[in-house]
Amino acid sequence: MNNIPARTRFAPSPTGRTHLGSARTALYDYLLARQTGGQFLLRLEDSDRKRYTPGAEEELMRSLRWLGLDWDEGPDVGGPYGPYRQSERRDIYLEYARQLINTGHAYYCFCTPDRLEKVRQEQIKNKQNTHYDGTCRRLDPDEAARRVANGEKHVIRFRMPEAGSITIQDYMRGAITVENKQLDDTILVRSDGLAVYHLAAMVDDYLMKITHVIRTVEWLPTFPLHMHIIRALGWQEPVFVHPSVFLKPSGKGKMSKRESAEIMKDGYSIFVGDMQPLGYIPEGILNWVALMGWSYDDHSEFFSLADLVDKFSLDHLNPSPAAINFSKLDHFNGLHIRNLPITELAGRVKPFFEAQGLAVDEARLLAVTPLIQERMVTLDDGPDYAAFFFKDEVTPVTQELVGKDMTPAASAQALQQAQDLLTGLPELTKAAAEEPMRQLAEQLGLSAGQLFGILRVAITGQKVSPPLFESMEIIGRDKVLERLRYAGELLAAMPLQAS
């Protein structure tokens, strides 16, 4: 693309939870603005009060900020083109609506919703396309103005040309031509005096000097209308891009409410607000979502937000709908976790340990973090691997203390020998303990895996854990010996024939 500073906007309506698709749109907006040294704005399309959802706005802003997508202008931070909330821009829209009426591009309509509904039903019955029947379109403008002045309830409709066609440009999809007769005399201003999206968004984009409009395909059908409005007002057209929607993992259709609940059971979510508690990090999500519909020249796929700012381009967008693939999210999340500096990672996993009621010692956490870093896919995996580091005692399953292909007695003996060995060591470090322990295994005719397995369960209480010697070193000799003794007791109490 060019490098004229882009002014982009993310303009959601605060009517529900912020999902992955919105995150991607916001990301692309953000990237374009940052890359070109322009501005990224947040605008709330809240003109329909009926659909207002308490808390949606807060979650939206929290989600975007958590992802690291900061806006330069918006309802909370202000800016030179405010207000950034459509409900507060009512008079502005009205002014342009009047302009459209004065130039003959719009007209007052006095039809009631009841009548409209009847017309619609009739059209459906006759297998016709549903559209406004044009009753008020033919009204004398002066008479209409009089009726409005008399306080008669009315809306304002766009006067769509009856013939001809319009050709519009989507940056990614190219030219799209639509017959005007397929388009309706859409309502621009409701009877309550508030503009609908079609007018409001165009006016806002114009006044806020938006250069690039990125919005999902659901706006493609009304794109011709939007362009008619822009042209009727004589404004310069911003660049429009309509990325496709995200499909559910099966690739069949959009994610429904029921299905997103289903997905939660597997530890996934399509809502940005759920991602943090699920253990996902912004870096992983951003990388993943960026690649659903965009790709980079050299086929590389690992990107930080800064990389994306550097490399993103509208020229490499893919218009086909993309199915959500959570295992790829896991992949990217793991990749970015491994890419985090230890102190940073430690800080991010800490809350997950605390959520389990564990008292987390900072120094110990710092020692433990490198051991779990390459094992974690999500941050909540941390306690699964390493909770035992922060517990006073550990309770192994007795059965698991029995070494592979071994009897309880042999296992107990091996355990005792290991205990003696560790006791006699000058210090308990990986360097000091590993070699002697391997020799012990050999003496006992055991594989390293057999012996280490027993010790692992005894010391960590789990069959899967970070590397044994590093773990012992962090836990400390006293505690290790104590756990070994306890494991020995468990084995001793085991019925002989069991194994």
Place this chain on the structure above:
RNA sequence: GCCCCCAUCGUCUAGGGGACCAGGACGCAGCCCUUUCAAGGCUAAAACGCGAGUUCGAAUCUCGCUGGGGGCACCA
């Protein structure tokens, strides 16, 4: 029903007439490494929806079909 958009491995994608018996990534399988689990390395299986046409030559261009998606509100 009508309008619009889209169509390459299971999934995300590269590709824009010959460089393609189609490349990468995730996942899956196997192997290596290895004290478990990972991580890492290597290998394998896996796709141009169908039919016409244009062309010496089509995954790539055109048309049709099929399939998928989106939209047809005083919602956004």
